[in-house]
Amino acid sequence: LGTRYLATLGRVREAFAATYGRLSGGGAADLEPVDEDRGSAEASDPPSSIRPVGGLGLEVIVRPPGKKPTHLSLLSGGERTLAAIALLFALVQVQPAAFCILDEIEAALDESNVVRCASFLRELGSHGQFIMVTHQKSSMEAADRLIGVTMRDGVSSLVSIRLAG
Amino acid sequence: LGTRYLATLGRVREAFAATYGRLSGGGAADLEPVDEDRGSAEASDPPSSIRPVGGLGLEVIVRPPGKKPTHLSLLSGGERTLAAIALLFALVQVQPAAFCILDEIEAALDESNVVRCASFLRELGSHGQFIMVTHQKSSMEAADRLIGVTMRDGVSSLVSIRLAG
Amino acid sequence: MLLKRLEIMGFKSFADKVVIEFGAGVSAVVGPNGSGKSNLTEAVRWVLGEGSVRSLRGQRMEDVIFGGSPTRRPLPLAEVSITFDNSDGTLPLAFAEVTVTRRVDRSGGSEYCINRAEARLRDVHELLAGTGLSGNAYAIVGQGQVEEILAARPAERRAMVEEAS
Amino acid sequence: MLLKRLEIMGFKSFADKVVIEFGAGVSAVVGPNGSGKSNLTEAVRWVLGEGSVRSLRGQRMEDVIFGGSPTRRPLPLAEVSITFDNSDGTLPLAFAEVTVTRRVDRSGGSEYCINRAEARLRDVHELLAGTGLSGNAYAIVGQGQVEEILAARPAERRAMVEEAS
Ligand SMILES: Nc1ncnc2c1ncn2[C@@H]1O[C@H](COP(=O)(O)OP(=O)(O)OP(=O)(O)O)[C@@H](O)[C@H]1O
Ligand SMILES: Nc1ncnc2c1ncn2[C@@H]1O[C@H](COP(=O)(O)OP(=O)(O)OP(=O)(O)O)[C@@H](O)[C@H]1O
Ligand SMILES: [Mg+2]
């Protein structure tokens, strides 16, 4: 297990905790190494998301604000999406990819979570390039530009878009 | 294959076509009996959604307005959701269940489709009881009442809600 | 037959007793991510005899009992009661109001009551036969599940139509 | 390295050639259900060498070629070109601009070009190594896929962190 991997893992755990803390308004999150012999500390019957496959794996532990650490499966749809987005944003912060494509990732979020994710993404946008498909107005408002797609008689084309009001 | 089933199937196909036509603004939809030996007319390698299992099954055929009939898998997320909702509403119209629970079924829909589904549901509501969980304002506006749920320190409770503006 | 009332106590995030009155037409359940909306719909599924723990996002049936929060101790049991207006005689019982109750504690299995008389799960199933609420009812669509009706195998869709016959 | 431009011709619903200029920061792709937004993101995946037809929602690779509409005949081939600004030398090529092109027709397999010179798929993969865009990149999140990062097995998540190292 290389020292480089461990160094990166440390930075990803840090970024994950910080990002989730901000997106969730005070929650906690971590990645925990797990191995085949020892399952999750939280469940004796781990679902597929924590079934280690050969050697050390990483388990996701999330504690939304005001709640106790909960098994991922019991979290709500929006809470799971928020945790996933935080982990994604953490990987992007530690090792930016050339660009990042996000297709409707905020579908399960309520308005306040959409706004927090959009403003966080806006900050990430100053260091990297993001293409996000969205139906959410708040996400559109946080973007640097809009690319409009329309279809007529089964053929797609581009249109320029201005945000209303 | 009972005559009663065939009569019901006829009514479901009719309701499916009419409902999808309204929700999609002019599209067409049908249910086609398929059997094990003959797969779908549209694809030689049917995906799981049209793999008949013993005897006659029913395949879903959808043609959004302005497009040719398309394999379900190539449709967009919103188009698939709209077809699913139309089929669901068709079954409910043909044989109303005591009540119907819908948990965030419009997550993939754009605003105009949300509005069409909400107004259709409002009409269904005059003949049956529906409980819909939603984050969409247009769906809330079409409802007969709002049931607010809030959480504090990990405990859920009800709150009365008024729609803003 | 009309759904009148739902009483939830100790089920998932409902540590304090909550009474929800449902009217005719469309009721919209609203609130932030993680507030308890899906838990509420799962309480309905559960009291009607849902046997699959996984479909309730749990790993053991005791996962549906309030497990505590930073400010509240876990509870020993969960109980949900659902009350129907049966003045049209849909349910095969000579009562104008029918209440089904389900209770589970951390040690044992579930106990059922129908109008406060002890009952078995099969009594509940027999009571609900023909209401579209038992088994693989199309009438209850869980979060993220709306497209299931499209993914269903043709034979399963035929079964839904037969259910509607 | 910056993503400059995407040119799509004959790919899925883009029967007419479309040129999309991307700037720095966050670009939001918007439009109605079924207009072509996800098709656009799939064009990026495809030109970068995506091999799995199923992950592009198709059943055969020729499903990505415009299949016609009530008013347009099907097209014989699909071609996508993606152009990068390489003035910071991220890509191991001595060009300030690098264009990758992929073309497929109904009879054969895909052909690739890098800066108009014929190339093989492995040349494209080697070019993109280390940009976070090849293989199981976390940087491209398809519609409905955001929670995949949570469903991943611990060892897969470790691989993502290693990829980020
Ligand atoms: N047994 C339990 N004890 C205490 N809390 C629980 C229990 N089971 C689930 N919860 C909590 O309930 C919350 C999820 O609630 P629910 O799924 O109803 O949210 P929701 O309102 O539907 O949110 P969303 O809009 O994101 O779908 C989680 O935070 C989870 O921790
Ligand atoms: N090979 C093809 N030829 C013609 N049209 C195609 C082809 N492949 C897909 N389409 C059409 O493209 C449409 C789907 O486009 P896409 O998935 O990009 O929509 P979208 O804008 O992402 O919508 P949503 O907001 O619902 O996700 C479908 O209507 C489908 O019929
Ligand atoms: Mg929910």
Ligand SMILES: [Mg+2]
């Ligand atoms: Mg899409």
